[in-house]
Amino acid sequence: MTAELTRGQNHPLPRARLEIRVSAGTPIVAGATLGDENGKVHGVEWVAHPGTPALPGLEVSRQAAADHRLAVDLDAVPDAVHRVSVLLALPAGGQGPGRFGAVAAPFVAVTGLDGDEVASYTITGLEAESAVVALELYRRQGAWKVRAVGQGYAGGIAELLTDQDLPQAHQLAQNIQEAVAGGLARSVPAPPARTVDGNRPRQAATPAHGPDHGAAAPQGSTGPVSPASPYDTRSGSDPQPPEAPGQHGTQQPCPAGPGDSTSAGQSSAPTGGGPIDYSHPRRQNAAPPPPPPTARPAGPGQPARPVAGDATGWSMEERLYNQVWGMFEDLARTTAAYRSAVDFADSRMEKELDQVLSDPRSRIGGQGEAAREAARTRHAQLVSQAREVLDRDVAQLAAEAEVVEPALPAAFARWDNPVWHGYRVPMEIPMALRLGDLHLPEADRVSIPLLVRLPLERGLWIDSGRSASLDGSFADSHEMRRLGLEAAVAHAARLLAVYPAGEFTVHVIDPAGSGSQALAPLVRTGVLAAPPALGAAGTADVLARLTQRVDLVQMALRGGAPDALPPGLDTSQQLLIVNDFPHGFDDRAVNQLRYLADEGPAVGVHLMMVADREESAGYGPLLDPLWRALLRLTPVADDHLADPWVGHAWTYEPSLVPPGSQVLQHVLTQVAAARRPWDR
Structure with missing residues (x-):
């Protein structure tokens, strides 16, 4: 606790x-x-x-x-x-x-x-x-x-x-x-040079936490991003990022040795110890090396054709997860190197131009104009060289993304991936879940999946506040609330789809009943534990049952008697979707939500808030711990997530079902059919 x-x-x-x-x-x-x-x-x-x-x-x-x-x-x-x-x-x-x-x-x-x-x-x-x-x-x-x-x-x-x-x-x-x-x-160095066959340097080390261990995100997991995110900007601090998505939103750092010693007579730097071990907590031995590539370059000096799963890991799923993480890291670092090079070129040109202006001799004849033109030419050359390197790396990453995306399992795949059309309820929980995609403006043709580790380590806040879309237009508050709840339904459907039958339960609180249209896929297919709770009484009932479940499981675990839970207690993972907050919530309900956000994830109870932070401002600092405990996502493209190294503001795009697609109905029907025996 x-x-x-x-x-x-x-x-x-x-x-x-x-x-x-x-x-x-x-x-x-x-x-x-x-x-x-x-x-x-x-x-x-x-x-x-x-x-x-x-x-x-x-x-x-x-x-x-x-x-x-x-x-x-x-x-x-x-x-x-x-x-x-x-x-x-x-x-x-x-x-x-x-x-x-x-x-x-x-x-x-x-x-x-x-x-x-x-x-x-x-x-x-x-x-x-x-x-x-x-x-x-x-x-x-x-x-x-x-x-x-x-x-x-x-x-x-x-x-x-x-x-x-x-x-x-x-x-x-x-x-x-x-x-x-x-x-x-x-000033971050570019990614390590590719090996002779064009792949990332391979290491037999255990895989690190993914981009979701941010956040941030930029802080933050963010993976890729989680909580713990990388890469997210916590509690809506724009940006982390999360968890680097942020942490809010991240691969964990690995410290090197002490800094340089100072002059003689001063105390030497502390010695001893070693680098921090951030190996996978459930891995006792090093992961096997990745399989050799199956494709080779067409000729000397040509980059290798990328191979899906060309990373360390015990299974194809883990290798793909680590490959996505490697792509995220490569793009973050190569973009940082480009931006740093452009900053250097800008500062150098400014310095040279200042020197020209400060020298009275440059004002005579054409010497000053020639010096200024030379400074601009050197600046253009430096920027052009940096752009060539960035374009080369981005082209390689784009080619890798084209190979990796079709090979992703359902939990990592977009809704438009054909893998969902052959969906069957899984027998075990995957490593991670895709909640969207990440882009950088310098490399908009490369899309990096935003993966969060399972089980969820923190809840989700789907921000329904007024926000600008990609084309610069603004959606009104009603439209944003609708989009926010639709995004929440898509995320909830993914969570239901990746858990084995009977191991994930979804509850919904919709006090005013305003989300009936967006919630229809969940209600119609029968995947909800009960119809959406309406009004103050329904809200109080659901919150009371979930807080009681958290208390009972915590007491059982602390007492070392997990088998002593009451008969009939649902021990599956629980997700509570809260729509249209704070309408219909009193102070007691708000405190219960805070309790679920803080204590719930450790015992399998997770929160998904669909809310506008500005509309909730009346509660003041009472809600700060609640927002801070959640990973912020948006129903429209937004640049609130950040990576854990250099703090890039990544553009996040939610994982939504394509318009007119029946894939959501197909998946939820399969989930409902598989859980019927468990409901008897």
Whole structure:
């Protein structure tokens, strides 16, 4: 159970390998310091920040972003370290609001690698402060604990580091801000060069969490994206991303060694430990290498024809999942390299033009114009070279997508994939589920599936708020509510379709009955546990039954007696679709929804909200934990998801049934027929 900490409270840490997830409503800088038993930071090599992101057992983000995921392995932290302090700061130099009092309260959570929260803390009460010590992980009698600190500093990072007795505090603070302002963290290398046969470098390592372990998304899972997403922007902070879809929305980082040592006479960097192990938690041995490609290049120097399933994994499903993840990573990194190259070309041209203008001699004759023309020519050459590399990589990824898409199993496939026409109810749960597609503007012909791991680690929020569509037009509120519920029905149908018969149950709350038309496929085929609940009484009944189920399962698990559950209790995975929130909900119902969002996923109860955040603003901060617990999706294309490396704003397109298609009716009919014996 998650511990919601207040300032000064502490909580034991049950494991050594952790993530620290940060969510804010504006880009912030995240860092960490290593301190001795007195809290003293002995040198700049004891500080992890965007310019030097990795220390033994610790890695922080390389850029300013609205969401962060920090990787921690306490077993790899040197023995001399007794405290790990998590630092948050607003960028200096007019790049942001300048003080935490002008933005939403930052939220920090300590989670396991599986996304389960251990402790969380919302940092309230900040005003003029521009830097804050959010959390502190500390040793106590051989065990590690986390403490909510929330100590703010109006003097920024320099004052914070000075308070931790760092001698070079002001110089390091300047270096951190320069790294952020100069875009050091955004200069991401291009993907590793393909091997001789044109494939990604193959490793026999265990597969990492997919893009859904974001979020983010950009934070965030996002996979591909989850929660834990990669790549999503949590609680609608646009963007994460999720979970990098975000995390909100992501493949987990793997820290390298300590930074460079400082001058003589200063303490050396902490030593010992090693990289954090982010291997699959259910895999004890390395995954087998991928099968050799079945197609070869036509000639020397020609790229290999892509092969579906050409990745590590124990099964074709896992190999395809990891291949999709590799495509997502390749596209993110090659686009980042292109953008970085263009930024460099722009800054170089500006510098050269400034030099021309500042030299009085260039104003005589045609020397100035010639120098300006030369600067523009060099700029065009650099941009052209970067574009050629990007086009080459995008062409290779597009060819790979053309091969991979038809080979995807139903759980990973679009609704228009022929695999759905031969659909049969599966015998086991797949690894992941497709919830849409991701694009980048520089490579709009490449579509990356947004995959989230199963069982769901967090609920879904289908945002029915007013939003612009791809063509720039705006849908009114009624249209967006209809589209939102149709998207929710499509997602729910996918979840029903990928679970074995009787192992997934869907409930619907529609207080005003406004969603009857969109809900018709679920109602007509009989896949719902009961007709949609109407009115306040129906809403209260469904929420009471689901919260009671969560309580009973939690008590049984804590007591070590899962067989002691009451007879007849439905132990299948449960999904509650809530339409038209907050209409028809009182404070008690809202608190029950919060409880289901926080505690439900761990015991198989999941929430899918179809709601407009602005219409729910009347509840104030009461709903913030609810939105933060959900992965935000939209019924129309939107760029709210982000990847976990460089924070690209990915365009998300929902997975919807093509107009006029009968595939949804076919799938739900099969599901209903398979579950009838279980309903008797």
